[in-house]
Amino acid sequence: MPLSFLTADRAFEAADDAALPYHDRDRWRRPYRPGPWRVGTAAVMLLLASFVLFAAVVIAATGTLASAGAVFGMAAVVIVCALRLLRMGVWVSAQGLRHVTFFGTRTAPWDQVAQVRTVQQPVRWLGLPRTVQGQALVLLRQGRAADSPPPLLTTHNADFLARPGAFDRAADSVEAWADEYRRG
Structure with missing residues (x-):
């Protein structure tokens, strides 16, 4: 039985020319693989x-x-709890962007998204209170104050700790989805 929430589509890694290589864009998908810290903890x-x-x-x-x-x-x-831990992350589809946390899920339709960008800021290390300097992917919504939006992804969360290349690919993919659907 394939567990679709565990793996990102292989088409993203294989396609170098297309930013959005998915055929069924209405299906919610995570454009990156869960990291070893998240998978190990769930195991x-x-x-x-x-x-x-x-x-x-x-x-x-x-x-x-x-x-x-x-x-x-x-x-x-x-x-x-283990299954919810594996579901956590950022999911995208033609409807919008979905941020799944352990206790909740927030969905932002693409028409409410003003900008998705990578910023340099203090981020939490593995979700703990300790902060370190890193990068974060943040979502800015239209009509809302841009004081301090919560990060969608960080370089020091359970998916990207010690994997800066994976963070860059995931952030680029989410930004590409945002650019494509905010224009449309």
């Missing part, structure tokens, strides 16, 4: 969930069903 969480599920089966066989149900519930929460 460890799923490994932990497998141990918790095994413990739930043992508890169900030897203990009460109520306690086994509680442990099954904990395993389900860990699995949902």
